[in-house]
Amino acid sequence: MRDHRVLADRVRVALAGGAAAEARVLVAADGLGSPTRRRAGLERPVRAPERFGVRRHAEVPDAGDAVEVHFGDGVEAYVTPVGPRQVGVAFLFERGAARSFEALLGRFPALAARLDGAAFATPARGAGPLARAARARVADRLVLLGDAAGYLDAVTGEGLSLAFGCAIDLAALLPGALARGATAHDLAAYETAWRRRYGPYARWTRLVLALSRRPGLRRRLIALAAMAPRPFERAVAAAVG
Ligand SMILES: Cc1cc2nc3c(=O)[nH]c(=O)nc-3n(C[C@H](O)[C@H](O)[C@H](O)COP(=O)(O)OP(=O)(O)OC[C@H]3O[C@@H](n4cnc5c(N)ncnc54)[C@H](O)[C@@H]3O)c2cc1C
Numbered sequence: 001m002r003d004h005r006v007l008a009d010r011v012r013v014a015l016a017g018g019a020a021a022e023a024r025v026l027v028a029a030d031g032l033g034s035p036t037r038r039r040a041g042l043e044r045p046v047r048a049p050e051r052f053g054v055r056r057h058a059e060v061p062d063a064g065d066a067v068e069v070h071f072g073d074g075v076e077a078y079v080t081p082v083g084p085r086q087v088g089v090a091f092l093f094e095r096g097a098a099r100s101f102e103a104l105l106g107r108f109p110a111l112a113a114r115l116d117g118a119a120f121a122t123p124a125r126g127a128g129p130l131a132r133a134a135r136a137r138v139a140d141r142l143v144l145l146g147d148a149a150g151y152l153d154a155v156t157g158e159g160l161s162l163a164f165g166c167a168i169d170l171a172a173l174l175p176g177a178l179a180r181g182a183t184a185h186d187l188a189a190y191e192t193a194w195r196r197r198y199g200p201y202a203r204w205t206r207l208v209l210a211l212s213r214r215p216g217l218r219r220r221l222i223a224l225a226a227m228a229p230r231p232f233e234r235a236v237a238a239a240v241g
Pocket of ligand 1: 001029052091126147154157158159
């Protein structure tokens with residue numbers, strides 16, 4: 001999609017190659033940098049240290065069944081089983097932490113040694129800055145969904161469930177909103193639904209980000225979690241639902 005224009009009773013979108021399409025409402029799920037959010041004047045600047053993410057998939061003899069999180073200074077590594085013999089290896093890091101996937105891996109010598117010689121099934125793909133905000137999720141005949149609606153960080157491994165949950169909410173309320181005219185006012189229930197889901201995500205993400213920047217406190221909490229795994233599991237379940 002190249003452009004969109006909101007008319008009185010519909011939205012007209014310009015597509016690549018000169019084609020066009022019209023609809024009663026535009027649901028923009030065009031990611032962190034959402035061009036639609038910017039065009040609609042819904043962009044809100046974020047004042048936070050810039051964080052970025054990059055990932056590859058590695059072939060390993062046994063992927064296991066646990067997600068590993070390794071903390072470093074200004075960078076974390078995540079190893080996630082995605083198949084019996086494949087893991088996702090992702091890094092989330094602050095600007096300036098390192099310049100490449102290999103350099104980031106080098107910040108975690110034990111992990112680098114384990115992956116030494118492993119074949120990578122995918123190239124490095126990255127995204128960022130991760131924290132993005134919108135002034136609102138709705139405007140006349142327009143809805144922002146997923147990262148386009150606002151995002152903080154992937155440190156808690158969230159983003160997809162937030163987007164899918166909001167899509168379910170939107171599907172339920174959209175017929176009524178369309179029948180009323182799909183103005184920003186008619187779509188206001190989506191803003192409320194988004195806030196209900198985004199609030200807990202944002203609170204937990206800010207907490208984990210704060211911990212990731214305080215190594216002493218983080219180590220004490222992890223030691224505590226190892227001693228009392230049940231309360232820790234309950235806290236994680238409450239955080240991610
Ligand atoms: C390193 C990393 C690790 C992550 N790990 C997790 C995790 O473990 N679990 C989790 O739930 N989330 C994770 N996330 C977050 C998750 O990836 C996002 O929250 C999720 O992908 C958001 O989906 P989306 O559809 O909103 O945006 P995207 O997945 O970014 O999709 C947007 C799409 O819109 C397309 N697009 C953009 N502009 C246009 C245009 N003009 N016309 C047509 N198409 C367009 C893009 O090409 C893209 O395909 C991670 C993120 C990163 C960076």
